[in-house]
Amino acid sequence: MEQADIAAECLGVFFVERTVEFSILGPIEIRVDGDVVEVRGEIQRVLLIALLASEGRLCSTGALIDELWGENPPRNAENALQAHVSRLRRRLEAAESRSQRHRLVSSPSGYRLLADEDEVDALRFLRIMREVRDQPRMDPAEAVRKLRSALALWRGPTFDSLTGGSICQSAAARYAESRLAVLELLYDNELKVGRHCEIIPELRELTETSGLNERLCEQLMVALYRAGRQTDALAVYRQMWARLKDEIGIDPSPTLKRYERAILTHHPGLRRTADHLALRH
Secondary structure, eight states: OOHHHHHHHHHHHHOOOOOEEEEOSSSOEEEETTEEEOOOSHHHHHHHHHHHHTTTOOEEHHHHHHHHHTTOOOTTHHHHHHHHHHHHHHHHHHHTTTOOOOOEEEETTEEEEOOOGGGBHHHHHHHHHHHHHTOTTSOHHHHHHHHHHHHTTOOSSGGGGOOOSHHHHHHHHHHHHHHHHHHHHHHHHHHHTTOHHHHHHHHHHHHHHSSSOHHHHHHHHHHHHHTTOHHHHHHHHHHHHHHHHHHHOOOOOHHHHHHHHHHHTTOGGGGSHHHHHHTTO
């Protein structure tokens, strides 16, 4: 055996790739080879979330101080931040012992947490969304499978409702908006494969809990109509119309009105996915 091969084999004894998962779509959680790594203290958790939510980009020292303490930073805030970063780095390195990887790296201007796309649930979620969105001719059943696997990554409110500062808050808003986009994409594909009856309970709950989302309302109306429930479909429209008036003082969009007229006139396009999607334009 060559000397270089012997050295590599020896190094392999000490450096082992470990499976790491960072979960932020719900309670913050780190798992190494399936074992949970506990991150104690709100400041440590917010720091970890801010670094993960930055998706590999550098977080400046000033931005992280604002994130952790807002308008009331401690005296010697940079030293306090450095202490928290060091503690988190030690925690990660201890969990990933026998690995060559240095995850939490520093520079003169800030800090960066290195994680592969497959290691962070939020990044996996966004990747699946892009895959389906960017392939409009994907088989609808395959799209449904992928999108439901993406939604299964959510285990509760983003970051377990930890607010943090602007980094965490903007990331939480971005992920929530992406989740809504995935739901809308999912139900378009569910309608394509003819599962209108099965998705009615899900859509009904979402239209009640996801704010004044007219797209989900349209999808529920189409699902009900295809299930032979024209009266219920029109009732959904009237409920949304009343909510829009009462809560923000506006009428339904022209698109939602077109769906109401299509249901009233039994528009044949409501039975064909391509035609009912064209009603949006």
